[in-house]
Amino acid sequence: MDFHDTGTVTGVFEELTLQCPEVAPLRSSLLIAVNYEYANWNTILKDNDEVAFFPPVSGGSL
Amino acid sequence: MISLTNEPINHAEIVNSVECPEAGAIATFDGVVRNNARGKIVTHLFYEAYDGMALKEMESIAESILKEKSILRLAIVHRIGKLEIGESSILIAVSSGHRAEAFQACRTTIDRVKERVPIWKKEYYVDGEFWVESYSGSSVKLD
Numbered sequence: 001m002d003f004h005d006t007g008t009v010t011g012v013f014e015e016l017t018l019q020c021p022e023v024a025p026l027r028s029s030l031l032i033a034v035n036y037e038y039a040n041w042n043t044i045l046k047d048n049d050e051v052a053f054f055p056p057v058s059g060g061s062l
Numbered sequence: 063m064i065s066l067t068n069e070p071i072n073h074a075e076i077v078n079s080v081e082c083p084e085a086g087a088i089a090t091f092d093g094v095v096r097n098n099a100r101g102k103i104v105t106h107l108f109y110e111a112y113d114g115m116a117l118k119e120m121e122s123i124a125e126s127i128l129k130e131k132s133i134l135r136l137a138i139v140h141r142i143g144k145l146e147i148g149e150s151s152i153l154i155a156v157s158s159g160h161r162a163e164a165f166q167a168c169r170t171t172i173d174r175v176k177e178r179v180p181i182w183k184k185e186y187y188v189d190g191e192f193w194v195e196s197y198s199g200s201s202v203k204l205d
């Protein structure tokens with residue numbers, strides 16, 4: 001996806017919620033990764049960074 | 063050996079990969095698919111990974127365990143895709159000079175994998191399905 005205002009992860013998420021409003025309520029439970037490393041809402045992005053939002057990992061109780 | 067695989071886990075190959083002449087103990091942890099969860103009968107599971115990051119996290123966990131603990135070799139193999147009851151979803155093997163270190167490193171490794179590696183599982187029941195969304199005790203902190 002191309003984003004116009006991609007200062008931080010928060011900016012990307014806000015833009016994403018414009019396109020997919022259904023993801024907005026998930027915000028508080030999401031984990032964030034930038035370029036395959038855990039990041040946070042304030043992480044500053046640069047061109048071509050890969051940002052991922054995903055739910056808590058779920059190995060579960062074995 | 064650190065890997066993700068779509069194929070059944072080859073236990074012997076993974077255990078062989080941590081063998082070395084200095085080892086006096088090899089501990090393994092074998093995570094298998096259970097036939098029940100949340101009071102329901104489970105028919106099978108589906109594991110999905112954020113592949114590149116999952117592998118990177120597994121490598122980073124292995125690296126830190128090798129630094130922190132007195133162990134010799136460590137292997138982590140996680141299976142993804144559809145798994146039947148009784149099949150292995152993860153195998154961890156650790157070799158060390160003596161048993162205490164191998165047991166402890168094996169335990170620490172599985173705990174960290176469950177906390178940090180982006181792999182999710184979906185449970186299928188006779189009458190439905192459920193993405194397991196959270197692992198209580200997760201230590202990943204974003205802020």
